[in-house]
Amino acid sequence: MYASIIIEYGNKAVDKTFTYIIPNEYRDKIKIGHRVLVPFNNKNIEGFVLEINDKYDGEYDLKEIDSIVDEEPILNDEMLYIGNEIQKEILCSKISIYQAMLPKALKAQHKTNIGIKRNRYMALNKDIIEINNYINSCKSKKQVEILSEIIKNDKVLVNSSNYTINSLLEKGLVKFIYEEINRYSVHSSGKYNLVKLNLEQEKVVNNVEFNKFNSYLLYGVTGSGKTEVYMELISRVISNNKTAIMLVPEISLTPQIVDRFVTRFGSDIAILHSGLSDYEKYDEYRKIMLGKVKIVVGARSAIFAPLKNIGIIVIDEEHTNTYKQDNNPRYHARDVAMLRGKYHNCPVVLGSATPSLESFARACKGVYKLLTLTKRAGVSKLPDVKIVDMKAEVRKGNFILSSVLVEKVEDRLKKNEQVILLLNRRGYSSMLTCRDCGMVIKCPNCDISLTYHKSSNTNRCHYCNYSVKNIAVCPQCGSKNMKDYGLGTEKLEEELNKIFNARVIRMDMDTTSKKGMHEKIINDFGEHKYDILLGTQMIAKGLDFPMVTLVGVINADSSLNVPDFRSAEVTFDLLSQVSGRAGRGNSPGEVIIQSYNPEHYSIVCAKKHDYYGFYKEEMKIRKMLGYPPYFYITVVNITSKDYNIGFSEANKIGNYLRKNLRGDTKILGPSMANVFKINNIYHYQCIIKYKYDNKLSEVLTKIDDIYKINNKVDVSIDVNPISI
Numbered sequence: 079m080y081a082s083i084i085i086e087y088g089n090k091a092v093d094k095t096f097t098y099i100i101p102n103e104y105r106d107k108i109k110i111g112h113r114v115l116v117p118f119n120n121k122n123i124e125g126f127v128l129e130i131n132d133k134y135d136g137e138y139d140l141k142e143i144d145s146i147v148d149e150e151p152i153l154n155d156e157m158l159y160i161g162n163e164i165q166k167e168i169l170c171s172k173i174s175i176y177q178a179m180l181p182k183a184l185k186a187q188h189k190t191n192i193g194i195k196r197n198r199y200m201a202l203n204k205d206i207i208e209i210n211n212y213i214n215s216c217k218s219k220k221q222v223e224i225l226s227e228i229i230k231n232d233k234v235l236v237n238s239s240n241y242t243i244n245s246l247l248e249k250g251l252v253k254f255i256y257e258e259i260n261r262y263s264v265h266s267s268g269k270y271n272l273v274k275l276n277l278e279q280e281k282v283v284n285n286v287e288f289n290k291f292n293s294y295l296l297y298g299v300t301g302s303g304k305t306e307v308y309m310e311l312i313s314r315v316i317s318n319n320k321t322a323i324m325l326v327p328e329i330s331l332t333p334q335i336v337d338r339f340v341t342r343f344g345s346d347i348a349i350l351h352s353g354l355s356d357y358e359k360y361d362e363y364r365k366i367m368l369g370k371v372k373i374v375v376g377a378r379s380a381i382f383a384p385l386k387n388i389g390i391i392v393i394d395e396e397h398t399n400t401y402k403q404d405n406n407p408r409y410h411a412r413d414v415a416m417l418r419g420k421y422h423n424c425p426v427v428l429g430s431a432t433p434s435l436e437s438f439a440r441a442c443k444g445v446y447k448l449l450t451l452t453k454r455a456g457v458s459k460l461p462d463v464k465i466v467d468m469k470a471e472v473r474k475g476n477f478i479l480s481s482v483l484v485e486k487v488e489d490r491l492k493k494n495e496q497v498i499l500l501l502n503r504r505g506y507s508s509m510l511t512c513r514d515c516g517m518v519i520k521c522p523n524c525d526i527s528l529t530y531h532k533s534s535n536t537n538r539c540h541y542c543n544y545s546v547k548n549i550a551v552c553p554q555c556g557s558k559n560m561k562d563y564g565l566g567t568e569k570l571e572e573e574l575n576k577i578f579n580a581r582v583i584r585m586d587m588d589t590t591s592k593k594g595m596h597e598k599i600i601n602d603f604g605e606h607k608y609d610i611l612l613g614t615q616m617i618a619k620g621l622d623f624p625m626v627t628l629v630g631v632i633n634a635d636s637s638l639n640v641p642d643f644r645s646a647e648v649t650f651d652l653l654s655q656v657s658g659r660a661g662r663g664n665s666p667g668e669v670i671i672q673s674y675n676p677e678h679y680s681i682v683c684a685k686k687h688d689y690y691g692f693y694k695e696e697m698k699i700r701k702m703l704g705y706p707p708y709f710y711i712t713v714v715n716i717t718s719k720d721y722n723i724g725f726s727e728a729n730k731i732g733n734y735l736r737k738n739l740r741g742d743t744k745i746l747g748p749s750m751a752n753v754f755k756i757n758n759i760y761h762y763q764c765i766i767k768y769k770y771d772n773k774l775s776e777v778l779t780k781i782d783d784i785y786k787i788n789n790k791v792d793v794s795i796d797v798n799p800i801s802i
C-alpha cells in the first residue's frame with residue numbers, strides 16, 4: 079500500500095504530494111489526515127496523509143513512511159474539504175492552509191515539545207477494608223497520614239516520590255494514576271443575569287432558521303444587544319445538542335466578553351486567541367477535538383475549530399479587517415464560515431454596528447438576510463456627538479485639545495465619571511525634521527519616517543522595528559535645530575497629565591506588549607482605578623464601561639489621510655465604534671470628534687449615527703471609481719531586494735496580465751506600493767479589477783507557478799485585499 083503525503087517544503091510552499099510505501103505494521107492503522115514522519119532529503123520531516131492507494135504506477139524507487147505521529151488523524155474530512163475549497167478561492171498552497179488550521183503543536187513541522195500535560199496522583203490499590211486493616215497495624219505515622227488523606231480525597235497529587243510513598247507502592251497498597259490537565263482556565267465572575275430579550279431582539283432570534291444553511295447580516299447599533307442575541311441563538315443550538323462557533327476580533331476578545339460567555343455557558347466553552355501560550359492553545363484545541371466542549375469563542379483562526387455537528391457560526395464585528403489574515407494563506411474567516419455553514423447545514427450570522435460595504439451590499443441584494451436592531455437595548459441612548467473644527471482651534475493656539483474637550487473632561491472628572499480618548503498613533507511624535515535644511519529623518523531600511531518614543535528616547539520605525547538613540551544633530555547639515563512634529567499617544571499622555579489632575583492610563587502596542595497587560599489595563603479601568611483611558615484603536619471595540627460618559631477623538635483625520643480606497647469606511651467605522659463606548663450605563667454619553675475635515679461625509683455621518691447615509695454616499699464613490707463591492711479586486715504583489723529586477727519582473731507580470739485577461743477586466747500598474755521600501759525590500763503591485771473573469775484563476779496560478787522557483791523576486795497574490 080502507498081500513501082500520498084503533503085509536506086511543507088522550502089520557504090515557498092510547493093503543493094506537491096510525495097508517494098511513500100506504507101510499512102506492513104501501519105497498514106491497518108494509517109488513515110487519511112494522519113500526521114506522519116517521512117524521510118525527505120536525508121532527514122525525517124512531518125507531513126499529512128492525503129491519499130491511500132493500493133497501486134503505484136510511477137517509476138521512482140519509493141521510500142517507506144518512518145512512523146505515524148499521533149494516534150488519531152489531525153485533519154478530518156471536513157478540514158480536507160475546506161482546505162481544498164479555500165485553496166481554489168485564494169490560490170494559496172494547500173499545505174499552508176492546513177497549517178493555518180492547526181495550533182502549533184499539531185502542525186506538520188520539525189518536532190515541537192508541546193504535548194499533553196498530566197498530573198500524577200496516588201490512589202488506593204486495595205479495597206478499603208484491607209487498607210483500614212493495614213492502617214490499624216501500621217507503625218509508620220507518615221504512611222497512615224498519606225493513606226488517610228487518600229481515603230478522604232480519593233487521590234493525592236504527587237510531585238516527587240519519597241521513601242514513604244515508595245514503600246506503600248511496593249506493598250501494592252497504592253498506585254499512581256495520571257490525569258490530563260488543562261493549562262488554560264478562565265474563571266467566571268459570578269452568576270449570570272439572564273436578561274429578557276426585548277421585542278426587537280426576540281424578532282431577530284426568531285427570524286434565524288436553524289438546521290439550514292443561510293447567511294444573515296445582523297445590523298445593530300452599538301449597545302443594541304447583539305451579544306445577547308448571539309448568546310440566545312447559541313443556547314438554542316446547544317440545547318439541540320449541536321455546537322457553535324463565535325468569532326470576535328482579537329482585540330475585543332477581552333475578559334469582559336469571555337466572562338459573559340463563561341458565566342452563561344460554564345465549562346462548555348473553549349477559548350482560542352493569540353494571548354494564549356502554545357501549550358494553552360493545544361489544551362483548548364484538544365478539548366474541541368475530543369468533543370468535550372460545545373462552544374468555541376475565538377479570534378480568526380478559531381473558524382477552523384474542529385467542532386462536529388455545528389449548529390451556528392457567529393462572526394461579531396464582521397467588518398473588522400483582522401478577520402482576513404494578512405500573510406499567507408490570505409484567507410478571510412467570513413469565507414471559511416460560509417463554507418462550513420454549507421457543510422453543516424447551519425446558519426451563519428454576521429453582526430456589526432457598521433457592516434462592511436460588501437456585506438451590506440449583499441444584504442441589500444438579498445444574498446444575506448438582513449436583521450436589524452435599531453436602538454440600544456438597556457436604558458441607555460446613543461450618545462450625542464459634536465464635531466470640533468481643529469483649524470479654528472489651532473488659530474486659538476489649541477494644537478492638541480480643543481477648549482470644549484478640555485471643558486468636558488474637567489466636568490466628568492468633577493462628577494467622578496470616566497473618559498476615553500482615542501488617538502490612532504503610538505509613540506511621542508510622528509516625524510523629526512531639521513529646521514535648517516528641511517531633512518526628514520527616515521528609516522534607513524524603509525520608505526517611512528521614524529517615530530520618536532520618549533519613554534525609551536529612541537526614534538523607531540513602525541514597519542521594521544529599526545531603532546536609533548534620539549537624533550539631536552541633523553545627519554545632513556549638522557544643525558542642532560531639530561524639531562518633532564505630529565502627535566502620538568505618549569505626548570498626549572504627557573499633555574493630559576499636565577492639564578488635568580487625573581489618573582491617566584495609556585493603552586497601545588507599547589504598553590500592552592507584555593502578556594496580560596491588555597487585560598490588566600482593562601480591569602483596572604473597569605474598577606475605576608483610572609479616570610482617563612487613552613489609546614489607539616485598541617480601545618475602540620467591544621469595551622463596555624458604564625462609567626464612561628465622555629469619548630474624545632483627538633484626530634479623526636489620521637485614518638482618513640491613508641491613501642486607500644477604504645479609508646473613509648475605516649474612519650466611519652472607527653468613529654462609530656469608539657462613540658459606542660460612551661454612555662452605556664445610566665448616565666447619557668457624549669462624544670467630541672476633533673477634525674481638520676469636519677465636513678467629510680464619514681465624519682458627518684458618524685456624528686448622526688447614520689450608517690445608511692454613509693453607505694449610500696460611499697457606494698456612489700466606489701461605483702464611480704470602480705472599487706468593491708462593484709468590482710472585485712485582486713492584487714499581485716511583487717517584491718525584490720533589487721530595485722531593477724523588481725521593476726522589470728513587475729512589468730513582465732503586468733504585460734502578461736494585460737495580454738491574457740480581457741473583457742471588463744482592468745489591469746492597473748505595475749506601480750510602487752504605498753510604502754515602497756520596507757526592510758530594504760522594494761514593493762511593486764499590479765491591481766486587477768474585474769466583475770467576473772473565468773480565466774483569472776488560471777492566469778494567476780500560472781504566474782504563481784513561474785515565480786515559485788525564482789529566488790530574486792517574490793510574487794504573492796492577494797484576492798480581495800483589505801487595503802491596496
Ligand code: ADP
Pocket residue numbers: 273274275276279298299300301302303304305306307455456457622
Ligand atoms: P452589543 O453587542 O450590540 O454592543 P450588548 O449585547 O453588549 O450589545 O448589550 C449592551 C448592554 O445592554 C449590555 O450591558 C447588556 O447586558 C444590555 N442588554 C442587552 N439586551 C438587553 C435587554 N433585553 N434588556 C436589558 N438589557 C439588555
Ligand code: ZN
Pocket residue numbers: 512513514515516517552553554555556557
Ligand atoms: Zn539639516
Ligand code: ZN
Pocket residue numbers: 521522523524525539540541542543544757
Ligand atoms: Zn524601517
